[in-house]
Amino acid sequence: MAEPSAGGRGRFRGLLSTSLGTLASRVLGLLRDIATAALLGMSSGGVMDAFAVAFRVPNLARRLFGEGALSASLLPVFTAEWERDRRAAWQLASAVFVWLSVLLAALVLLGEVLCGLFAWLGSDRPGVPLLAGLTAAMLPYLLPVCLAAQVAAILTALGQFRTPAFAPTLLNIVWIATAWFVCPHFESRTTQAYWLALAVVIAGGLQLAVQWPALRGLGFRFDYNWNASREAVGKVARSMGPMTLGLAITQLSALGDSLVAWGLAAPADGPQTIAWLGSVAYPLEQGAAAAIYYGERLYQLPVGLLGAAVATVIYPLLSRHVARGELQQVGADLTHGLRLVLAAAVPASLGLVLLAEPIATLLFERGEFTAHDAHRTARMIAGYSVSVWAYCALPVLVRGYYAVGDTWTPVRVGLWLIALDLVLNLTLIWPLAELGLALSTALSAAIQAIWLARGLARRSVAIDWRALSGSVAKTLLAASVMGVVVLASARLVSSLAPGSRTLALLIPGLAGAAAHLAMAWRLKQPEWRTLLGRDRGA
Numbered sequence: 001m002a003e004p005s006a007g008g009r010g011r012f013r014g015l016l017s018t019s020l021g022t023l024a025s026r027v028l029g030l031l032r033d034i035a036t037a038a039l040l041g042m043s044s045g046g047v048m049d050a051f052a053v054a055f056r057v058p059n060l061a062r063r064l065f066g067e068g069a070l071s072a073s074l075l076p077v078f079t080a081e082w083e084r085d086r087r088a089a090w091q092l093a094s095a096v097f098v099w100l101s102v103l104l105a106a107l108v109l110l111g112e113v114l115c116g117l118f119a120w121l122g123s124d125r126p127g128v129p130l131l132a133g134l135t136a137a138m139l140p141y142l143l144p145v146c147l148a149a150q151v152a153a154i155l156t157a158l159g160q161f162r163t164p165a166f167a168p169t170l171l172n173i174v175w176i177a178t179a180w181f182v183c184p185h186f187e188s189r190t191t192q193a194y195w196l197a198l199a200v201v202i203a204g205g206l207q208l209a210v211q212w213p214a215l216r217g218l219g220f221r222f223d224y225n226w227n228a229s230r231e232a233v234g235k236v237a238r239s240m241g242p243m244t245l246g247l248a249i250t251q252l253s254a255l256g257d258s259l260v261a262w263g264l265a266a267p268a269d270g271p272q273t274i275a276w277l278g279s280v281a282y283p284l285e286q287g288a289a290a291a292i293y294y295g296e297r298l299y300q301l302p303v304g305l306l307g308a309a310v311a312t313v314i315y316p317l318l319s320r321h322v323a324r325g326e327l328q329q330v331g332a333d334l335t336h337g338l339r340l341v342l343a344a345a346v347p348a349s350l351g352l353v354l355l356a357e358p359i360a361t362l363l364f365e366r367g368e369f370t371a372h373d374a375h376r377t378a379r380m381i382a383g384y385s386v387s388v389w390a391y392c393a394l395p396v397l398v399r400g401y402y403a404v405g406d407t408w409t410p411v412r413v414g415l416w417l418i419a420l421d422l423v424l425n426l427t428l429i430w431p432l433a434e435l436g437l438a439l440s441t442a443l444s445a446a447i448q449a450i451w452l453a454r455g456l457a458r459r460s461v462a463i464d465w466r467a468l469s470g471s472v473a474k475t476l477l478a479a480s481v482m483g484v485v486v487l488a489s490a491r492l493v494s495s496l497a498p499g500s501r502t503l504a505l506l507i508p509g510l511a512g513a514a515a516h517l518a519m520a521w522r523l524k525q526p527e528w529r530t531l532l533g534r535d536r537g538a
Contacts, residue, residue: 021165022304028172030363033297035179036196038367040189042294042376043287046127047189049265051196052293053258054134058141058200060251061107062149071153073239076319076402077232079157083323087223088232093154094222095229096236097147104143111139126267130190137197145204151211155218157316163214170210171203239407253421253444254296257437260425261288287373288434295380295438298359299388302348307392310337311399318403331462334400338393338453338463339471343527345392346472347479347516351509352385354486358505365501376434383438390442390449397452400461409455417448471527478519486512 040048074096081089115136122128152164178199183192266272266282273279314337321329352359360378365371398410421444428436456463489508497503520528 021162021167021169022309024166025168025172026301026304028169028176029297030301032172032175032179033294034363034366035176037294037364037369037373039179039183039192041368041370042290042373043285043370045189046267046286047130047193048290048293049262049287050127050131050289051134051193052289053262054131054138054197055200055293056255056258057111057135058138060255061142062145071149073236074150075153075157075316076322077235077239078154079316079319080323081232082157083320086219088228090220091223091225091229092232092236093150093220094224095226095233096150097222098224099233100146100150101143104146108139108142112136115139126269127262130193131262134193134197137194138200141201141204143204144208148204148208148211151208151215154220155211155214156312157319158218159316160214160218161313163211167207167211170206171200174199174203174206239402253418253441254292256418256422257292257425257441258289260429261292261434261437264429265289283429284434287376288437291373291376291380291434292437294360294364294377295384298356298381299352299384299391302345302352302388303391306341306345306348307395310341310392311395314396315399315403318399322403322405328462330400330403331464334396334403334456334461335464335468337396338468340527340530341392341396342389342468342472343475343520343525344531345389346475347482347512348392349385349388350479350483351486351512352388353382354483354490354512355505355509356382356385358490358501358508362501362505379435380438383435384442386439387442387445387449390445393449394445394452397449397456400456401452404461410452413448413451413455417444417451420444420447471525474520474523474525478516478523478525481519482512482516485515 036048040051042048074092078089078092081092115132119129119132122132148167152167155161155164175196178195179192182199183195186192186195261284264274264282265284265286265288267286273281314333317333318330321333356378357375360374360381361371364377365374401407401410421440424440424443425437428440430436432439453463486508489511490504493500493503493507517528
């Protein structure tokens, strides 16, 4: 089995910059969610439900056409063009910017029309006009943020990680500023929600603006030559179809969860039974979609810091190996990436499950967000967090398939799992309410990760399963010790300082983290040195 390449070891240093940028974005994201929760609450009036679902629509398209499928399909083609002819690479980038702008403008226009039709057809159902209006208000966000994602992909391909990593923080900064300084001037929660929607659109433009100078600094000059770039653009377009579905599986599942939560939640001022099911009581209460939103935001913190960060750093490396014919190194660096992800994702998963209640209480229980809302959010955090390790591994595994040119296997596996998630959703919500939505997503993600990992063994990617299993065994042992320390610390705090929300989270969290790192050091886990940026050779 090959060792991680020298280029791979050096390139993994970009992981620290990417993770720090993601950490800044996620921390600001928590502040933005705290501000939003205090402003709009969760279950009062259904405004937060509508906003949470509406934000998913442009956000899903951003994941697909921005940082998702298009970026993933552009990066290897751009890398190959860069290795061959730098002018051709810039011509490819120019062509992608032009055609993406045309496509996105058409999609935004179509989306606005569909929102209008949805509002008209569902005008007699409570909440439909608000959902349609908020969605329409946020749709223009697509154009600048998707272009910004392509700029970020090119910067990443050329080894520039810092600017793309920190650009997403602008969304949270603008959102927080609006929630703190603009929205309090309006009493209507609906008006406040529309101001937040406007903030989203403004932030998209800023993300593009701050990255453009970095691209120019690398030598980019707009050079649209369709005849010269047509073949390369064709390669991007042909791979984008399956990549769109492959990278969208988790996002489509999340959108499905939100739509089920919104559609099967009892309205506050309407009938409490479902007429077309023979007057069966609604399985969910108002606020279910908002509970999903807040619960997801917490488990996505380690996903962004670990899975997305490692995938961002490793994918241009894998693409470069393939472009140079260094296929042996693909498996070695992919194994290294999975070891990095799982070393931190497993304890993060356990920690979020054990500390879900104090996390939700400390972060969100204020303003319009009640203790009952915090308890519902805690259940969602715990339910989703069961499979944090799987969510983190999936972006890395999918890019392993893409590196060897297999774009359809993640699609086939993902479609089966979307179907399974939907079946589990409609089954588990009756006994477990919204918790059933979280658990169905967690179970589907775990199955998907295991399925894709086993499938790679039948491809030309030679994952070092012995090294990976050895690393996971050490991680599980360290996480077990961490879990015992967290539970013991939580019991101690509850007896010595009952009612202290800060200490209930801080002491068990810090004690558990210290215990895990001590065990990782005792077990000589090299992954943590790399994750902390202290391993010069990795």
